[in-house]
Amino acid sequence: VHYAIRVVGEREAVPASGLAGQTLAVVDEESDITYFGVDRPAIDGATDYEPPADVRGVLLSDRVVVWDAPDGLYERGFYGQPLTGRAAAVEGVLQLSLLEAASLAADDRLGLDEVVETGDGAAESESDTTAAIVARGRAVEGDRFDRRLATYRDLRDRDAVPKTGFKFGADFRTYLDVETVESLPHSEHLVRVVEPGHAFAPRELSLDVRLAGGVRKQLLFALTDGTGPIEWLSVGRLTP
Incomplete structure (x- = not known):
């Protein structure tokens, strides 16, 4: 058969x-x-990047801003997007999605210097970094956040890089082998x-x-x- x-x-x-x-x-x-x-499917990534353990950020309503991003976090690991001004990217500043931030925090790579209040009270009541980010994610999209976070982390564990798939009507698009963002496949x-x-x-x-x-x-x-x-x-x- x-x-x-x-x-x-x-x-x-x-x-x-x-x-x-x-x-x-x-x-x-x-x-x-x-x-x-x-x-x-066989999801066999080949992205060889390990984030540093000293990333610091500020939790906003729907993202985390890293004001002094380590070298390679974006260019090699493809975490976040550069924060842009009127004419160009603001040097050294990255904005992480809540999924990216929660995953980094769960791996003890990201800490928070500040949690900006939004009125829902969920994140502000959490002293643990990961719990604060996850609480903010759940406030934004409910239980769906947990399912998407589990999937994001599974893909990262497979050395694949997940990024938003919104423009394709999907949760993620994936890159199996990222060497640098400049030479992104x-x-x-x-x-x-x-x-x-x-x-x-x-x-x-x-x-x-x-x-x-x-x-x-x-x-x-x-x-x-x-x-x-x-x-x-x-x-x-x-x-x-």
């Missing part, structure tokens, strides 16, 4: 968990069939983070696969509740 095929209608919800290794055959309203291959994956009980809507899945293929990236799904192991799936269109 070359392919284990599962046949579904275009309006039928398909549970994501346990789908790896199957071929999804979606029958549309005109009885045409579109095939999708679902596999467990094209990103290889689009990652969507979903709950373990997620069910695919074939119409939406088809759109996601089409978009990823159109920008020459592999579509990945991370199934996670934010605490346990992550189940990774890759989905691509098959042409018989």
Whole structure:
């Protein structure tokens, strides 16, 4: 048996968990069939960078600003984005996403000099750096922050570099081998983070696969509740 095929209608919800290794055959309203291959992806990064342990920042409403960023944090590790003024980047200043900051803090690489109050009171009540950043993240996007943080850290543990995938309608785009930002390769994956009980809507899945293929990236799904192991799936269109 070359392919284990599962046949579904275009309006039928398909549970994501346990789908790896199957071929999804979606029958549309005109009885045409579109095939999708679902596999467990190999995510083998080669980014060789270890952040220093003395990064200091200020927690704002939705990011952390590092006023005196260490050499290499952005250029080699691709953490954050330079803070820009009217004409150019402000030298030495980086803005980290809450995901980047929480991950660095969890690895004892980032400390906070100040927590700017926002009115929600969540982060201000935390004395621990990681807890303060995570509390701010949850205030911004709820439990989804925990799932995205778990996925971000898993990708970093695999020596891949995750960055926002917003412009592609995804949670992350990933770079497997970053030497310097100046010689940045094209990103290889689009990652969507979903709950373990997620069910695919074939119409939406088809759109996601089409978009990823159109920008020459592999579509990945991370199934996670934010605490346990992550189940990774890759989905691509098959042409018989």
